[in-house]
Amino acid sequence: MSTDIPLIIALDYSSLDAALCMADQLDPKRCRVKVGKELFTRSGPAVLEALHGRGFEIFLDLKFHDIPNTVAGAVQAAAEQGVWMVNVHASGGRKMMEAAAKRLDDHGLSTHLIAVTVLTSMQSEDLHEVGIAATPEEHVLRLAALTQQSGLGGVVCSAQEAAQIKALCGDDFLKVTPGIRPSFAAANDQQRIMTPSDAMRVGSTHLVVGRPVTQAEEPMMALAAIEAELAD
Numbered sequence: 331m332s333t334d335i336p337l338i339i340a341l342d343y344s345s346l347d348a349a350l351c352m353a354d355q356l357d358p359k360r361c362r363v364k365v366g367k368e369l370f371t372r373s374g375p376a377v378l379e380a381l382h383g384r385g386f387e388i389f390l391d392l393k394f395h396d397i398p399n400t401v402a403g404a405v406q407a408a409a410e411q412g413v414w415m416v417n418v419h420a421s422g423g424r425k426m427m428e429a430a431a432k433r434l435d436d437h438g439l440s441t442h443l444i445a446v447t448v449l450t451s452m453q454s455e456d457l458h459e460v461g462i463a464a465t466p467e468e469h470v471l472r473l474a475a476l477t478q479q480s481g482l483g484g485v486v487c488s489a490q491e492a493a494q495i496k497a498l499c500g501d502d503f504l505k506v507t508p509g510i511r512p513s514f515a516a517a518n519d520q521q522r523i524m525t526p527s528d529a530m531r532v533g534s535t536h537l538v539v540g541r542p543v544t545q546a547e548e549p550m551m552a553l554a555a556i557e558a559e560l561a562d
C-alpha cells in the first residue's frame with residue numbers, strides 16, 4: 331500500500347468481535363485501521379494478528395508517555411509486531427523521543443514513529459489548567475519542532491495546525507489529524523475539528539476518523555461520503 335492513502339479508521343470498540351465486524355466491511359486497499367487503548371487493553375496482540383491477517387496496515391495508538399527506557403521498549407515491542415505506525419506523547423520530552431527513535435533504528439525497524447502534540451479534545455482553558463500558558467497552536471508548534479529535532483517522522487495534531495506544521499517541518503513530516511468531522515457528523519468530545527477535504531487541503535497527510543463512520547447508522551455510506559468528498 332502506498333502512503334498516499336490518507337484514511338485511517340479508528341476501531342474504537344470494546345471487543346475483538348465488534349472491531350473485526352467493522353474491519354470485515356472495510357477494504358485494506360482503501361484505508362488503514364487504528365487500534366487504540368480500549369480495544370488493545372481488552373484483546374491484546376490478538377487484534378493485531380487478526381487485522382494483519384485481513385491485510386490491514388495498523389496504527390497502534392497507545393500514546394506511550396513514560397521514562398525513556400520504558401517507552402523505547404514499548405515502541406520496540408509494537409514495531410516487532412509489525413505495526414505500520416506507533417505513537418508516543420511529545421510531552422514526554424526530547425530524551426524519551428530520542429530513545430524511542432534510536433531503539434527502532436538500532437533494530438532496523440521501519441515502523442513510523444510519531445508523537446502526539448496537544449490532544450484534539452483540548453482548548454486553551456484545558457492547557458491553562460495544566461500549567462501551559464501558550465495557546466494550543468503555539469504549543470503544538472513547539473512540540474512539533476521538538477518531535478522533529480528528536481528524530482521522529484511526524485506528529486498527531488489537529489488539522490487546524492497542519493498548515494503551520496507543514497511550513498515549519500516540511501512536506502515529508504507526517505501530519506496525522508484526528509478531530510475529523512464531515513458536515514453530517516457530531517463533534518462529540520472533539521474541540522479542534524475540520525472536515526476531511528479541508529484537512530487535506532491545509533496539509534494533513536493522514537486523517538483519523540472514528541465515530542463519524544463507526545457510530546453512523548450506515549457506516550459504509552458514511553465512509554463512501556467521506557471518500558467522495560476527498561475525491562472531489
Ligand SMILES: O=C(O)c1cc(=O)[nH]c(=O)n1[C@@H]1O[C@H](COP(=O)(O)O)[C@@H](O)[C@H]1O
Pocket residue numbers: 340342366391393417446448449450451486487508509510518520538539540541542
Ligand atoms: O492519537 C490519536 O489518534 C488521537 C490524538 C488526538 O489528539 N485526538 C484523537 O482523537 N485521537 C484519536 O483519534 C480517534 C478519533 O476518533 P473520533 O473522534 O471518534 O473520530 C480516537 O481514537 C482518539 O483516541
